Amino acid sequence: MGLLVNGEWRDQWYETGKTGGAFRRDAARFRNWITPDGAPGPSGEGGFKAEADRYHLYVSLACPWAHRALIFRALKGLEEIVSVSVVSPHMGEDGWTFEKNFPGVTDDHLFGEAFLRDVYLRDTPDMTGRVTVPLLWDKAQGRIVSNESSEIIRMFNSGFDALTGDAQDFFPEPLRAEIETINARVYDTVNNGVYKAGFATTQEAYEAAVIPLFESLDWLEGLLTARRHLAGDRATEADWRLFTTLIRFDAVYHGHFKCNRRRIADYPALTGWLREMYQQPGVAETVAFDHISTHYYASHETINPTRIVPIGPLPDFDAPHGRERLKAA
Numbered sequence: 005m006g007l008l009v010n011g012e013w014r015d016q017w018y019e020t021g022k023t024g025g026a027f028r029r030d031a032a033r034f035r036n037w038i039t040p041d042g043a044p045g046p047s048g049e050g051g052f053k054a055e056a057d058r059y060h061l062y063v064s065l066a067c068p069w070a071h072r073a074l075i076f077r078a079l080k081g082l083e084e085i086v087s088v089s090v091v092s093p094h095m096g097e098d099g100w101t102f103e104k105n106f107p108g109v110t111d112d113h114l115f116g117e118a119f120l121r122d123v124y125l126r127d128t129p130d131m132t133g134r135v136t137v138p139l140l141w142d143k144a145q146g147r148i149v150s151n152e153s154s155e156i157i158r159m160f161n162s163g164f165d166a167l168t169g170d171a172q173d174f175f176p177e178p179l180r181a182e183i184e185t186i187n188a189r190v191y192d193t194v195n196n197g198v199y200k201a202g203f204a205t206t207q208e209a210y211e212a213a214v215i216p217l218f219e220s221l222d223w224l225e226g227l228l229t230a231r232r233h234l235a236g237d238r239a240t241e242a243d244w245r246l247f248t249t250l251i252r253f254d255a256v257y258h259g260h261f262k263c264n265r266r267r268i269a270d271y272p273a274l275t276g277w278l279r280e281m282y283q284q285p286g287v288a289e290t291v292a293f294d295h296i297s298t299h300y301y302a303s304h305e306t307i308n309p310t311r312i313v314p315i316g317p318l319p320d321f322d323a324p325h326g327r328e329r330l331k332a333a
């Protein structure tokens with residue numbers, strides 16, 4: 005685990021000394037957008053036109069943020085259009101690597117680099133910052149498009165529709181305000197909340213994260229008791245953003261990150277909803293529990309010094325979801 009400082013790698017754990025033991029996530033720095041005609045998106049520069057075989061996605065199968073991008077690539081029919089490389093789940097002193105020490109790890113298909121940091125350095129040789137997944141690369145210009153998952157999923161949602169003919173919209177105009185409201189609470193207290201609980205280094209910082217996390221899970225349980233999906237009858241971006249955290253919850257966040265007031269399995273509506281989302285075509289193939297458990301338990305030495313990876317739980321996400329009684333789109 006480390007970061008780049010003026011282009012040099014420094015092996016260093018997250019700094020919580022100046023924040024009362026609280027984990028603060030850095031903002032992603034590469035924020036360009038792929039658009040149908042190459043016009044600039046909401047941030048960054050223009051010049052990233054949607055084209056087949058032009059863009060490459062770097063992911064970890066363990067990472068919930070990268071998982072969002074992989075799911076949108078599958079749902080939107082982009083598997084033949086956007087290629088992928090998969091890093092090792094073992095994130096040690098060199099950060100993300102392509103070391104073949106685990107099933108499912110691929111080469112860096114573009115450059116054959118050993119370390120993901122060297123891909124970032126091809127864009128910005130003097131970069132300062134964290135080397136994170138997902139990372140979206142433009143093969144035509146030889147530079148990074150984006151390393152912000154919330155924006156990558158929006159590009160995938162609508163940028164390539166003319167090429168794929170897929171018009172499914174997970175961020176529909178009439179629901180945008182509601183989706184953004186749900187996203188904001190889910191991001192702060194759930195998606196990032198589990199990390200804030202897990203990486204806290206004081207009791208106060210841990211409780212400041214874990215209490216609101218469970219308040220939000222109770223709120224989500226109420227929402228999903230009344231509705232098939234978070235913003236109504238059909239799945240939207242808000243559901244997929246929650247999905248990648250909850251599918252990991254009982255396996256890693258409950259134990260490793262001490263988010264153990266309840267399990268997702270203890271919430272009937274969240275459990276049924278999670279199964280229904282998992283059972284959508286193409287989604288189960290993006291879920292790799294071996295990468296998930298191994299990454300968290302074996303990489304975070306400060307939290308789990310023995311690096312022993314627990315053998316459970318073994319939930320059955322293929323079991324009947326029972327959500328048919330709620331109206332579907």
Ligand SMILES: N[C@@H](CCC(=O)N[C@@H](CS)C(=O)NCC(=O)O)C(=O)O
Binds near residue numbers: 066
């Ligand atoms: N804001 C980013 C966050 C991505 C992120 O933090 N990914 C983690 C893996 S789950 C990572 O690569 N961490 C490495 C590090 O922080 O050094 C996004 O949503 O795309």
